[in-house]
Amino acid sequence: MARPRTRLLDRDRIVTAALRELELNGQLTMSAVSRRLSVHVSSLYEHVKDRAELVDLIRDEVTAGIDADLTEVPEAAGWRQPLEEWLVGYRAAFARHPRAIGLLTTEPIRSHQAARGYDRVLGLLRRAGVPPQEAMATLTALECFVLGSALDAAAPDAMVQVDDDDAHGLLGEALRAEPSPDHRADHAFTTGLRLLLDGLAASAPPSSSSS
């Protein structure tokens, strides 16, 4: 009786169930995923080598498509605009799966898809004049900002709620001055993105085009 069920199982269904498990419970175990699919845990291992491989598959699913536009970035496009587009897509992808962020930021990255994406982004950082010994640190710093912003995109619009006692200080003033409270997280993301890219431009050698 178990055979037909096992045959229906495939990697797509396992990844979908794993993402659902993360969404509801915030963590991932092979046994919880198998319960969600009503199969024995050993059936999972017919499709996925181990939990680490499942994490890679989840990463590929969450980030599918974000590197597509980077395949061939013409030299004339410079680094700033294509890098910004990649970061915007990266944040949007993770903002769709905020509860997967904790897992994906703490498990090693081994997927070929991720490696190819990084190759392309590192090409843009090279164009921006980032020296090789700063390349991984710069890439990781950009990712840290993006992932924090993806978490923030899942937060309430009224994230900081002050009562009368606190409304008289600079915080109350800043909250009242916020031009678009409904798009609080988007405004913060574009602001931080501009600061980071301005920072990169400030340390870029004059020869690197930022247009």
Place this chain on the structure above:
Amino acid sequence: MARPRTRLLDRDRIVTAALRELELNGQLTMSAVSRRLSVHVSSLYEHVKDRAELVDLIRDEVTAGIDADLTEVPEAAGWRQPLEEWLVGYRAAFARHPRAIGLLTTEPIRSHQAARGYDRVLGLLRRAGVPPQEAMATLTALECFVLGSALDAAAPDAMVQVDDDDAHGLLGEALRAEPSPDHRADHAFTTGLRLLLDGLAASAPPSSSSS
């Protein structure tokens, strides 16, 4: 028989149990915290009004002390160094509780301690020349970077693991050029911090001291 137990309960014990629950299970329910303390859930409500208040208490516990040095920042200190110190302390505080980050970034901030901390940081941003309508967005962008970096501090040193197929690209090269792989996350954090503060300095009016 239940009375003595209830009397031993206080806010500190509840917050400690809640942090432990987050560390182990990544999420927070009042019933899970009460089970951890071996008390009935109604006993919790004698000390904490509701889950939202417990989240505020957890936030105050995690961030205790990080704003201490900002109480009186002399004008001559400028904005850059005190802001950098605050961001370094903020990251360290959250890096000690990485599994609380998901909760604290998605629950509204209502605590007076947090409001006072923000007042001080907003004073530094004003010194840096950030206009009022950009203040919350700038503060939030800095927090997004810090919280992403705190998650990254909990990640493995060898976060990106490439096999032979991927080692020939820019990623392999960048990993080999990384000067201190053992301090990968620290290097990324100081790099991003420099980019963000350089970005702030680049848009600051010439009158604002960044020393």
